[in-house]
Amino acid sequence: MTALATALLDDARALDAADPLHPHLAAFADAPGVDAYLDGNSLGRPLRDTAEKIAAFVRHDWGTRLIRSWDEQWMDLPMVLGDRIGAVALGAAPGQTVVADSTSVLIYKLMRAAAGRHASRTEIVIERGNFPTDRFIAEGVAAEAGMTLRWLEPDAVRGVTAEDVASVLSERTALVALSHVDYRSGALADMPAITATVKNAGALMMWDLCHSVGVIPMQLDAWGVDLAVGCTYKYLNGGPGSPAFAYVRRELLGTLRQPIQGWWGAADIFAMGPEYAPSADIRQLLSGTPPVISMLAMQGMLDLIDSVGIDAVRAKSIALTDFAVRAYDEMLAPAGVRLLSTRDATQRGSHVTIGHPSFREVTQTLWADGVIPDFRFPDGIRLGLSPLSTSFEEVARGVLAVREALDAR
Template identity: 80%
Template sequence: MTEASSPESLEDEHRRIAGIDSPDLLSEARRLDAADPLAHHLNSFADAPGVTAYLDGNSLGRPLRDLPEKVGAFIRDDWGTRLIRSWDEQWMELPMMLGDRIAEVALGAAAGQTVVADSTSVLLYKLMRAAVTARPGRDEIVIEAGNFPTDRFIAAGVAKEAGATLRWVQPDAVTGVTVDDVAAVVSQRTALVVLSHVDYRSGALADMPAITRVVQDAGALMMWDLCHSVGVVPMQLDEWGVDIAVGCTYKYLNGGPGSPAFAYLRTEHHGAVMQPIHGWWGAADIFAMGPEYAPVAGIRQLLSGTPPVMSMLAMQGMLDIIAAEGITAVRAKSISLTDFAVRAYDALLAPLGVRLLSTRDAAHRGGHITIGHDSFQEVTQRLWADGVIPDFRFPDGIRLGLSPLSTSHEETLHGIHAVRDALA
């Protein structure tokens, strides 16, 4: 540019560099980012060369910038120097200590009810099977027809093992499961109801306390899948009377690919809801090596085999950040991001025939929105090649996963612009 460039042309140049040609939206994004009390955390995450917009934090969170040093220290000191002594010094209690930390920071739950162990799938199986066994004489499992495949597959397997029947909830695809949907299918035959707190497709947020009450009034146990809500949506598991919950740690808790899941089991169910995989880590005396399995009394009973200690490292830094800022502040930023994404959709994508597949009501929406178009599978491939990373969901949906601590409003706008340009 020349020295004679006007303020208007300077702003045009800034927009050109950012790849954004909607001045009103860009001004709004920058205003929101300037007022964002969590904006200083954007630099806490590792850079991804070539990526200009990462809109998939609801599927895999970004690593924290200091993680390589923490992993190096673990290998050098905890493992490499202390060797097997680290089991006695810190690792034996880590599944329970980290479970308590997640409970305190993100679940609204007291200590002694949450443990980190296994994958989400394994914990879902353990607790579904245990719950059905704990309700003898009841022979139905209720689950949403569009729930995440793992939840449905495992529920079907447990039903087959236990001689039970699946009853399907058929909710609205955009607004998700309601209290009335659940009330219409639970009965005296219901042993267990399994639902997702946030729908993995639309982002619809279920009314956890009200649905839990309906299920318990029918005499059944309530299990919540928290994979798309933990770390981004506040909840009060103790206050709301939740029986059982399972969630992953690699989305909004940024634990890394394949990081272990956690399970919550309300104290009153300890000793009654007994998980079926009887490994040595769930035994009353781990090192007794006795002839028969005798379960420990507390939450450690949900463990089976040796916990994946190294895979528990990454999430600890993210839990520290959420604890420092508070989950309420994280939720406020999440709502700001998704509301802004909806406004950008209205301006840039709706005129191109793109459908909004999420509710406009932020109070009933989690941390992502979903948009739909027949060409989105091809569009997603083009976006990924250009360094814009959303998430495609069959048959024609793109999820915009806006992790509040690592995503700005301007990055969100850049991603939506890129979708528009790819369609064009």
């Protein structure tokens, strides 16, 4: 064990020394007492300069400019920041992405709008193992609109495929709503193939990008994606509760009507007229006043991703998860730990999931010792590897800590 552990750490340090993105680790704030942070797929670390940027905002943009900042910069911020996310991470041209609300609210807005598009299409397709919010909202929308849910039940490690989707499509399908990366296993769906399958059937395709935006290159425009929603607090490092974003393909703007008709989505926001008329552009997805302060932290991360390129981020993500699988093979498989993610890096997002009956208690031990992965019921640990803020040595230390905690039990 000692020799294997030493060799694993030595190899991790060699990989860090050769990693072109390794210098960017210094851009992130220190976390005293944390030996390995392996939960960037749940909450990204703050950049080192985030605190000062927020303080400067309070001093100047809010504290000095006061209400004038709405006219000077804040009114257009949801669309400007949406375009920035689109350009850096989504492969989306301007005017189709907006930052607003929570992921749950935006999923509801788009799902409900899509559900009412064609009266003859009465079914929504969704995966049985999708994230609870996606499933719960789909159930609610189906109940409101008098529609039927069609459930996909693919292999959890492999993830959903175009063939799985094709098997349930019909002339009754209104919407297919799937996650790009499975929150449990990290399985990466074939977005272009599945989208094309759905579009050929005349239905709308909606993607949940929460576990892929900022770490998986994508081309929403080129692949014909209709709708997408994603959060900004994972790989975009926007901080706890930072607002989500929504993408609507340009051709659909004006043909879908989102259900929460607030004043910010009106064609003339200050007309205060007697009836609601939606804006013709992407602003129609807004409802209430945008959370300006919560939009600050992610801007620095977008700059960082843009500076290195999303393809370089993906390359390191693959290298990190490959190394995590290797460390699992050497250190954890002999201890009876199961690999709950695919070994094929091309079909995997940026987290690797492992399973063992003792992992609930092991996670508590790890957290107390400054090693922070993510526990998922019933017995899984996710090793979430955010490429710009995670080192190979952290991965090695984390896996070794899991083994030590198991041995101690």
